[in-house]
Amino acid sequence: MAKQSAVPKDDADRGRGARKPAHALTPVRGRSPDEPGSALALDRLIHERMRLGIVSALAVNERLSFNDLKALLETTDGNLSVHARKLEEAGYVTCTKTFEGRMPRTQYALTAAGRRALERYLGHMEALIRATREG
DSSP states (O other), X not given: OOOOOSSOSSHHHHOTTOOOOHHHHSOGGGOOTTSTTOGGGSOHHHHSHHHHHHHHHHHXXXXXXXXXXXXXXXXXXXXXXXXXXXXXXXXXXXXXXXXXXXXXXXXXXXXXXHHHHHHHHHHHHHHHHHHHHHO
16 A cells, blocks of 8 residues: 655645745745745755755766666655656756667766755755744
8 A cells, every 4th residue: 555645745735725834935034035044045946855865966966877876865766857857858967878889877966057956945945944943
């Protein structure tokens, strides 16, 4: 039997017309949504746990194979594949497929755009933490 999460994954899971929690929509201390420190400024693509793990792992490693990432993040082939593809489509990671003999080898690397997105995300998180501690 599949394990189900008690937390809805998206608006479709919440039901028609459901709203997001107020704290997810309110900028910190009246900041505009694009300023660091605004909850609205977080890059939703990176904010998802698995994708943040992929980007973070690639930020400290020049390249990682599919199997290395899978073991590091303790996930399944399908889960890693879906999240890596989303990052690739956004231009945050590159995927290089080669063969060693007859065995396929998939390597991932963080792009310059991915590194900038991660830095921006970390800046926003640091601003949110500061604002919370000051409050």
